[in-house]
Amino acid sequence: MDKKKLAGEAAVELVEDGMIVGLGTGSTAYWAIQAIGRKVAAGLRIQGVPTSVQSETLALQLGIPLLPWAELGRIDLTIDGADELDPQLQLIKGGGGALLREKIVASLSQQLIIVADESKAVDRLGAFPLPVEIVPFAWQATRRQVRALGCEAALRGGETEPFVTDNGNYILDCKFGVIEHAHDLQVQLSAIPGVVETGLFLGMASAAYIGCSDGTVKRLDKPAI
């Protein structure tokens, strides 16, 4: 059984008629978008907000109506994947390279619902290298500044053929080890001019649907502060 499919499909129970729905990116969000497509074909009326060109293409193939960017304001619910989530529902995202649009969409969302298989749930963030989106201009200098914060930072795709995001930027995959102070790290990275955004999603997720190997889907809610 596909744990990503279980989680992605289960979260679609939250989608209601009339909603504006953020459509995440990746192999788990894929299953949610497929399930939303089936509901739309059966008569559900929603407007989707894709977080990547990949998800936009999929949504259009499935006949999901998309909200024009100029009308983008409040989003009712977004379903998206994650590379790591901790018990406070702090996240590392961006393994698929869509972190900037994902974070913009998440910031506009009343509810951010994470879908993931159980391997993504960790006690502490940091085993997965933190993706950081940077501008291509003088990227080597930006990488030096990022490395000075105490990580190994690799240009995604390599120097000869760097991976380019939907926004025309590059990504540094940064190995910090266990991230003890995620909020401080977010502030430090954001202070570097060449950094566009980081894959740390802090205090944004409301709940997570986790697909487990026993065939169940576990729901985790953001703990009350």
Ligand SMILES: O=C(CO)[C@H](O)[C@H](O)COP(=O)(O)O
């Ligand atoms: O953040 C993301 C893309 O930028 C993805 O949501 C994340 O990488 C998880 O992907 P998958 O569901 O394929 O494991």
